[in-house]
Amino acid sequence: MSETVREKKLYGLTAEFDSPEALIVAAEKIRDAGYRDIDAFTPFPVHGLTEAMGVKRSWLGWLVLLGGVLGGSGGLYLQYWINVIEFPVNIGGRPFFSWPAFVPVIFECTVLGAALFAVFGMFGLNGLPRPHHPIFDAEGFERASDDRFFIAIEAGDPCFDFEETRRFMNGLQAMAVTEVYSDDV
Template sequence: MSAGIYGLMAEFSDPSALVSAARKTREAGYVRIDAYTPYPIEELDEAIGIHHTRLPMIALIGGIVGGLAGFGLQYWTSVIDYPINVGGRPLFSWPAFIPVAFECTILGAALSAVFGMLGLNGLPQPYHPVFNVPRFALASRDRFFLCIEAADPNFDADETWSFLSRLQPRQVSQVDE
């Protein structure tokens, strides 16, 4: 562990090189790794060990809560708090409550999916050490980066540096904290 270092970062110029490098890094026993790419690459998920996300469950719960809240609101206002007798029709006219309950379900699920994604991703995040690498600006253009974090139990500044250099990157840089 080295003080003041977030990790070491290798730069690649094409996605295939990044995916195979990520795979080798995992095989070498590193666990605190992340890759940075200009567009989503599905092969990376498995290469750096991303298994599943809780987002669908969060969205499902959000949808159910939204739907129940929408329906409950209509029931409570139309039947309990403000009952209006229109020609003797039933107060609990549930078919008429479906459209609003449906919209509330969608809204609840969409809000939870979006804010769940931002929350799990830790966004908005004003500062992150990877931006200290000057060439990292290319990660939003056409370069692919692999970072082994200093928090990894196997991390050793010199050894990890030479490991990354053996993966044939364009260059390796140190990410300052």
């Protein structure tokens, strides 16, 4: 399957486009050809790209929900423990467990928990932090943050066959199709 050339491991093949529309058309073709390990690189978020690539829904949302629930219940428990168990103080004759007063803190802790889980969950799911990625070596890749749109099919994809995938990508009307090798073998 994946060949070792120049004693480096093949990361995959990239195709370069000059417009988001062309990228989406290509992404749909790649998706329909059965490729799954694909990635796109664009200077700005392109609407409809994730659908065109057939990306499965991330479960980050569930992670954020969990963070919110943990944060909120943590905030409730913290206040309960302080005000009822550890240091009960009679404030204006109110019950120790005065839930209305707890709500703002519960709300804030929910937001905090959800936000932390969202940020660090996103890092975790994306494998970040990661100082280097083979795609950086792709020719002209710096323009992915300027005016070019890249899509890559990774060599690890079950459907990947160097010659055939290359031929397939050449048929996508890309501006260029390049091989990308990863340094760490």
